[in-house]
Ligand SMILES: NC(=O)C1=CN([C@@H]2O[C@H](COP(=O)(O)OP(=O)(O)OC[C@H]3O[C@@H](n4cnc5c(N)ncnc54)[C@H](O)[C@@H]3O)[C@@H](O)[C@H]2O)C=CC1
């Protein structure tokens with residue numbers, strides 16, 4: 720498949736992560752462009768990735784095969800209504816916005832033209848090509864366009880198709896917001912290590928490399944995380960003491976509550992901001 724031309728509407732954190740991943744993968748700068756109202760954002764994108772960045776969204780999408788909507792959910796309606804007149808029927812729309820469903824995007828992009836829409840939820844480790852995304856395609860998306868969307872997201876990590884759009888809320892709770900949960904854990908473990916007398920930098924390195932090593936073991940091992948944990952946990956040893964303290968504090972139920980709050984917020988955004 721030839722490289723599609725990709726236009727990003729909104730050149731913030733997520734767009735920069737995706738663009739960085741695509742460029743690192745060898746996608747030519749000439750196949751990518753972006754638009755953003757911020758002059759600083761445009762200069763950063765041009766300097767970091769060598770792509771053209773426009774102030775005008777309609778200018779960015781001219782000639783694109785794939786239009787990636789990478790603005791905040793709160794401005795999505797206005798952005799789509801502005802784009803509707805210039806968007807061509809054969810252009811694939813890929814939205815990465817949390818909590819905006821395909822039906823709303825379709826309505827805002829003009830009910831008279833059925834739009835091929837892929838809704839997806841990536842995450843920020845895309846910057847390092849270590850991202851993971853859940854993708855849902857509406858029934859207008861062709862097989863070629865599905866491949867284009869998968870190519871876009873798999874340039875920055877793992878891309879997993881979902882067969883129901885409603886599952887995007889769960890993906891948002893697990894992997895979209897998920898990096899922040901692990902960063903919070905890194906912050907807390909580093910601070911606790913420091914309070915135990917370790918130099919800050921040492922505590923941070925020990926924590927981060929432990930997180931990295933544990934994640935790689937979990938990804939690469941053919942036994943599950945529970946068994947890997949069991950293997951670290953000597954009877955009556957130090958790990959058991961720590962795990963007991965986590966569980967006494969309601970760790971599992973806290974994680975479940977936090978993720979339910981994220982999924983609820985994703986669904987709420989769809990209700991508040993949707994069509
Ligand atoms: N940050 C994250 O971890 C993730 C974010 N998302 C979704 O990605 C989307 C973008 O999020 P971020 O990149 O974090 O936000 P951001 O605020 O960094 O980027 C949004 C960009 O859109 C630009 N913008 C505002 N109005 C515009 C307009 N009318 N036309 C074109 N550009 C406009 C802003 O100047 C800004 O640069 C959101 O919808 C969010 O829900 C999805 C997955 C993960």
Ligand SMILES: O=C(O)[C@@H]1CCC=N1
Nearest residue numbers: 816817891895896897
């Ligand atoms: O916090 C948010 O709303 C976005 C969506 C997933 C990660 N960041």
